[in-house]
Amino acid sequence: MEQNQMQERPRSGWLTYQAAEAIVAVAIFLVGVVMIVDSFRIGMGWAPEGPQAGYFPFRTGAIICISSVVVFLRAFFGKNRNHKLFVSWGSFKQVLCVLIPAFLYVLVTQFIGIYVASALFIGGFMRTMAKFSWLKIILVSIGITAVLFYMFEVQFMVPLPKGPLESLFGY
Amino acid sequence: MENVLNLFHGFSVILSWYNLGMMAVGLILGVLVGVLPGLGGPNGVAILLPLTFTMSPTSAIVMLSCIYWGSLFAGAITSILFNIPGESHSVATTFDGYPMAQQGRAGEALTASFTGSFFGALFSVLMITFLAPLVANFALHFGPPEFFAVYFLTFASFIGTGKDPFKTVIALMLGFGLAQIGMDNVSGTLRLTFGWSELLRGVDFLVVVIGLFGVAEILVSMEEGLKFEGVRAKMNVTVVWQTWKKLPKYWLTLLSGAIIGAWMGFKPGGATAASFMSYGLAKRFSKNGDKFGTGELEGVLAPETAAHGSGCAALLPMMALGIPGSATAAVLLGGLMIWGLQPGPLLFVEQKDFVWGLIASMYLSNVVGLVIVLSTVPLFAAILRIPFSIIAPVIVVVCAVGAYTVNNAMFNIWVMLLFGVVGYVFKKLDYPLAPLILALVLGDATEVSFRQAILGSQGALSIFFSNWLVSAMMIAGLLLAFWPAISLSWGKFRQVLAK
Numbered sequence: 319m320e321q322n323q324m325q326e327r328p329r330s331g332w333l334t335y336q337a338a339e340a341i342v343a344v345a346i347f348l349v350g351v352v353m354i355v356d357s358f359r360i361g362m363g364w365a366p367e368g369p370q371a372g373y374f375p376f377r378t379g380a381i382i383c384i385s386s387v388v389v390f391l392r393a394f395f396g397k398n399r400n401h402k403l404f405v406s407w408g409s410f411k412q413v414l415c416v417l418i419p420a421f422l423y424v425l426v427t428q429f430i431g432i433y434v435a436s437a438l439f440i441g442g443f444m445r446t447m448a449k450f451s452w453l454k455i456i457l458v459s460i461g462i463t464a465v466l467f468y469m470f471e472v473q474f475m476v477p478l479p480k481g482p483l484e485s486l487f488g489y
Numbered sequence: 490m491e492n493v494l495n496l497f498h499g500f501s502v503i504l505s506w507y508n509l510g511m512m513a514v515g516l517i518l519g520v521l522v523g524v525l526p527g528l529g530g531p532n533g534v535a536i537l538l539p540l541t542f543t544m545s546p547t548s549a550i551v552m553l554s555c556i557y558w559g560s561l562f563a564g565a566i567t568s569i570l571f572n573i574p575g576e577s578h579s580v581a582t583t584f585d586g587y588p589m590a591q592q593g594r595a596g597e598a599l600t601a602s603f604t605g606s607f608f609g610a611l612f613s614v615l616m617i618t619f620l621a622p623l624v625a626n627f628a629l630h631f632g633p634p635e636f637f638a639v640y641f642l643t644f645a646s647f648i649g650t651g652k653d654p655f656k657t658v659i660a661l662m663l664g665f666g667l668a669q670i671g672m673d674n675v676s677g678t679l680r681l682t683f684g685w686s687e688l689l690r691g692v693d694f695l696v697v698v699i700g701l702f703g704v705a706e707i708l709v710s711m712e713e714g715l716k717f718e719g720v721r722a723k724m725n726v727t728v729v730w731q732t733w734k735k736l737p738k739y740w741l742t743l744l745s746g747a748i749i750g751a752w753m754g755f756k757p758g759g760a761t762a763a764s765f766m767s768y769g770l771a772k773r774f775s776k777n778g779d780k781f782g783t784g785e786l787e788g789v790l791a792p793e794t795a796a797h798g799s800g801c802a803a804l805l806p807m808m809a810l811g812i813p814g815s816a817t818a819a820v821l822l823g824g825l826m827i828w829g830l831q832p833g834p835l836l837f838v839e840q841k842d843f844v845w846g847l848i849a850s851m852y853l854s855n856v857v858g859l860v861i862v863l864s865t866v867p868l869f870a871a872i873l874r875i876p877f878s879i880i881a882p883v884i885v886v887v888c889a890v891g892a893y894t895v896n897n898a899m900f901n902i903w904v905m906l907l908f909g910v911v912g913y914v915f916k917k918l919d920y921p922l923a924p925l926i927l928a929l930v931l932g933d934a935t936e937v938s939f940r941q942a943i944l945g946s947q948g949a950l951s952i953f954f955s956n957w958l959v960s961a962m963m964i965a966g967l968l969l970a971f972w973p974a975i976s977l978s979w980g981k982f983r984q985v986l987a988k
Contacts, residue, residue, distance in 0.1 A: 335918075338914070338917070338918060339918055342914060342918060346659055346663070349663065349666065350662075352681075353666055353669075353681065356680065356681050356683075360678050360679075360680060364948055367676075367944075368675075368940060368943070368944040368948075369940050369943060369944070369948075370676070371673040371675070371676045371678035371680055372680070373940070374665070374669065374936045374939065374940070375666065375669045375680060375681065378662045378665045378666055378669070379662075379666070381658060381662050382659060382662045382663065382666065385655045385656075385658045385659045385662070386659060388655045389655050389656065389659070392655075404917065405712060405917070409711075409712040409713070409714065410712070412711045412712055412714060413708050413711050413712050413913070415711065416707055416708060416711050416881060416885070417708065417909075417910070419882075420704070420885050420906060420909075421906065423885070423886075423889070424889065424902050424903060424906055427889070427899070427902065428899055432889065432890065432893065436886045436889075439882050439885070439886065440879070440882040440883060440886065443878060443879075443881065443882035444878055444879060444882070447878035447881075448876055448878035448879075450878075458879060462883055462886070466886070466890065470890070470894075474540055476539070476540065476894050477897070478890060478893060478894070479893065479899060
């Protein structure tokens with residue numbers, strides 16, 4: 319059994335479920351600590367007018383800390399330790415293929431507005447992921463953005479972030 | 490009798506062209522979000538909620554609840570044609586649905602599942618019509634301790650029925666923590682803002698839902714290298730009619746599915762459990778039980794009836810008590826607060842038009858929904874054949890727009906992205922997401938009821954055991970919360986006895 323587990327363990331030392339479980343438990347523990355510290359600042363006890371503002375957050379934070387310690391310990395000492403690969407590098411690359419462009423998309427939106435950024439994001443994605451022809455890319459990305467623009471700016475009158483291009487057209 | 494009159498009043502409220510139009514739009518959008526990966530009931534409603542800010546609450550709830558029904562219907566489409574359960578409650582549908590589709594009986598399977606869904610919904614709506622006013626009336630006498638006890642019972646039932654009690658507790662508490670960010674409702678103190686002005690108004694639950702259910706879903710789908718290779722469905726009047734003729738034979742499966750659905754829908758997170766339970770029961774008692782998994786009509790009928798029934802029944806506690814029975818119901822409840830309605834038992838007294846309009850719309854929209862899904866399945870199946878490299882960025886864009894419009898803040902889009910990553914990791918590590926959303930939506934109300942109750946008793950916790958009703962609920966809650974520990978030690982105890 320033990321040997322079997324050893325064989326399944328990835329050679330490259332890339333993230334296992336056990337490690338991922340432990341890292342997330344530590345992160346959650348830190349969230350709990352932050353809540354507890356903040357509750358101390360605003361008072362976590364009892365004032366003449368009733369429970370203070372930190373009364374609830376303090377207890378919530380404490381429960382988070384305790385539970386995360388259990389999850390952490392279980393990852394290392396529990397019965398069902400999971401040494402399987404959390405995510406293979408190949409599939410994680412796929413995840414990054416969305417995550418990094420999505421991050422850039424949000425960043426760029428702040429400067430050139432959501433419409434232009436969306437068209438670029440959709441177009442770029444179609445080009446790098448699937449090598450569509452430029453005609454299709456332009457039709458789809460601009461078409462979808464135009465529908466968005468019509469729906470929000472014209473139909474529902476809900477303003478979305480806009481940039482220099484839109485102001486050129488007087489929006 | 491009074492309920493029937495009220496129901497007719499409800500029909501008179503919603504029977505306008507505008508509301509019927511909203512209903513159709515909601516249903517079609519609902520099927521669409523249910524079919525597309527990365528969009529589903531909860532975040533479909535969350536993304537569209539900001540567009541309803543200016544509508545009348547009744548039209549808004551009609552449209553948004555129809556998105557919910559549409560997405561419940563749609564779960565079967567991906568399960569049967571593509572063997573991909575769109576949401577966890579349609580997992581059981583793949584067992585027999587996909588084999589049927591492979592045998593060229595996709596039309597039959599789809600008709601059966603939609604009709605079963607419809608039947609389950611109808612049963613639950615009937616229950617809501619007659620039971621919800623009673624529950625609300627009973628709850629009118631609730632004070633803060635009783636309300637806290639009800640909330641406690643809700644949260645505890647997640648722990649008692651969930652897979653991993655500690656992870657459920659963490660999810661719940663993180664939801665509470667997120668709800669606490671911003672200004673304290675009672676004292677006005679700033680909590681967990683760290684002097685960051687963007688955090689002053691708190692973290693909006695809609696943004697969290699869009700991140701956790703939308704962006705995260707896209708990340709998971711990318712990792713799995715999603716490829717849709719579906720079976721084509723032939724749908725026409727003959728297939729529908731032939732299937733309907735077979736259904737009366739399965740009345741017992743339908744009825745037990747509907748009852749399981751209605752019962753489980755009361756409780757949070759019930760739809761998935763209900764569908765599996767109904768499938769198991771049908772398998773156990775069917776004459777063809779051993780053939781389940783190879784393409785039995787009953788195997789599609791049972792889980793879908795229970796899942797849709799449970800999804801519908803989830804609105805009962807939402808309307809009568811202000812406690813949502815599912816993640817989507819939680820988002821709808823948040824909508825109520827945004828439209829300026831106070832959720833809780835008083836809704837039945839103060840907002841008769843709204844409540845009975847909603848109930849009446851549930852009857853109507855499930856009929857309309859059945860017709861729509863039966864006639865448009867090929868269209869929606871075609872949407873799934875659009876390459877993922879187009880669908881994925883479009884869904885990210887739609888999510889970003891949805892998050893931004895919640896309160897016109899760029900900050901929201903960043904929060905959404907953050908929760909996309911959190912949701913991806915949580916999903917992979919089996920942290921449940923529904924309790925987090927529920928705790929986030931109900932966090933403020935829970936805290937306020939707790940503080941009011943304990944203020945009344947000068948800090949003595951005995952207030953939560955001061956009468957039979959609140960004691961019973963608290964004890965039931967405590968039992969559920971510690972159920973994993975209790976059942977574990979009971980097992981150990983019996984082992985010792987056996988020796």
